[in-house]
Amino acid sequence: MSDxxxxxxxxxxxxxxxxxxxxxxxxxxxxxxxxxAVVGVLGLAAVIGVIAANSGGGDSGKSTAAGPTVAxxxxxxxxxxxxxxxxAGAPSTLTVWEDFRCPACAAFENGFRATIHELENSGxxxxxxxxxxxxxxxxxxxxSLHAASAAACAxxxxxxxxxHDVLYTNQPEETDDAYAxxxxxxxxxxxxPGLDTPAFRSCVENGTHxxxxxxxxxxxxxxxxxxxxxxxxxGESIFPKKGTESITPANLKKWVTxxxxxxxxxxxxxxxxxxxx
Numbered sequence: 313m314s315d316x317x318x319x320x321x322x323x324x325x326x327x328x329x330x331x332x333x334x335x336x337x338x339x340x341x342x343x344x345x346x347x348x349a350v351v352g353v354l355g356l357a358a359v360i361g362v363i364a365a366n367s368g369g370g371d372s373g374k375s376t377a378a379g380p381t382v383a384x385x386x387x388x389x390x391x392x393x394x395x396x397x398x399x400a401g402a403p404s405t406l407t408v409w410e411d412f413r414c415p416a417c418a419a420f421e422n423g424f425r426a427t428i429h430e431l432e433n434s435g436x437x438x439x440x441x442x443x444x445x446x447x448x449x450x451x452x453x454x455x456s457l458h459a460a461s462a463a464a465c466a467x468x469x470x471x472x473x474x475x476h477d478v479l480y481t482n483q484p485e486e487t488d489d490a491y492a493x494x495x496x497x498x499x500x501x502x503x504x505p506g507l508d509t510p511a512f513r514s515c516v517e518n519g520t521h522x523x524x525x526x527x528x529x530x531x532x533x534x535x536x537x538x539x540x541x542x543x544x545x546x547g548e549s550i551f552p553k554k555g556t557e558s559i560t561p562a563n564l565k566k567w568v569t570x571x572x573x574x575x576x577x578x579x580x581x582x583x584x585x586x587x588x589x
Contacts, residue, residue, distance in 0.1 A: 381523040384464035384472075389440050393528045395464065397473045398431075398438035401578035404571045406439045409532055409542040412459035412479050412491060413447035417541045420551065421480040427561040429473075435577030437568055441476070443525055444532040446540050447486060455484075455491030458516075460525040462497040465515035466507055474504045546571055 383392040394407075406428070410417040431437035443460035447453075459479055466475035478500050484490040491497060494516050501508040501516075515521070532540075543551035543559075545567055550559055557563055 384467035394440035399578035402438035403575035407544040409442045411444045411446045411540045413456045414540045418483045420541045445529045453489030455489040459491040461521040464521035471507045
């Protein structure tokens with residue numbers, strides 16, 4: 313009788329162990345699928361970005377806009393054309409050139425958002441965002457310009473990071489110039505607590521930062537970049553690859569850790585998060 317119970321117990325233990333191994337294998341498989349999907353999407357996104365940069369369009373040269381150039385609060389880097397996120401004393405800097413209508417940029421932002429915010433909030437990384445209007449020039453419209461200008465208005469309110477994320481989470485189809493409508497940009501501001509104020513609305517509706525966005529796009533064109541997004545870590549290109557390694561969230565963390573070796577992280581305050589997607 314005892315032998316029978318022992319045999320049943322042993323069989324049950326083996327079954328439990330096999331199930332645990334199956335679950336572990338399934339978790340690894342899902343992780344590999346997710347990692348592969350991120351790399352695949354970004355690889356395709358890189359091609360789209362290059363195509364967009366080199367296709368015909370009215371934005372192959374410099375853009376112009378009426379009105380004075382008004383930089384958003386806290387803009388830095390050369391000529392005050394970057395919006396910084398993260399502690400000023402962070403040992404590494406991620407430079408990102410992007411366009412709010414660009415699907416490749418959305419693929420990058422939506423795939424790496426959590427990792428970038430983790431590195432920002434831990435004081436390991438400071439990000440400098442440079443805004444371009446590439447898609448407006450190639451497909452027509454003004455959504456890239458107006459979205460970037462609205463993001464600069466959000467920077468004035470100290471809520472750029474959260475609004476930036478909302479714009480990419482809710483990005484319309486590339487051919488849909490929905491972001492040309494101030495009403496749409498103000499509607500999305502409602503997803504960021506405290507952003508939809510009279511001051512923000514006035515800034516968006518008056519196009520306060522339009523000329524600044526045009527100046528930023530002219531700097532993008534002058535830089536002869538291959539497309540958006542253009543991503544650099546301490547001046548070295550890392551999108552879609554750094555040397556022979558493809559960019560992934562894990563690799564981005566590794567590259568930042570390697571770059572920061574021997575350096576202390578800065579004190580950083582987490583940015584305000586959007587209320588919903």
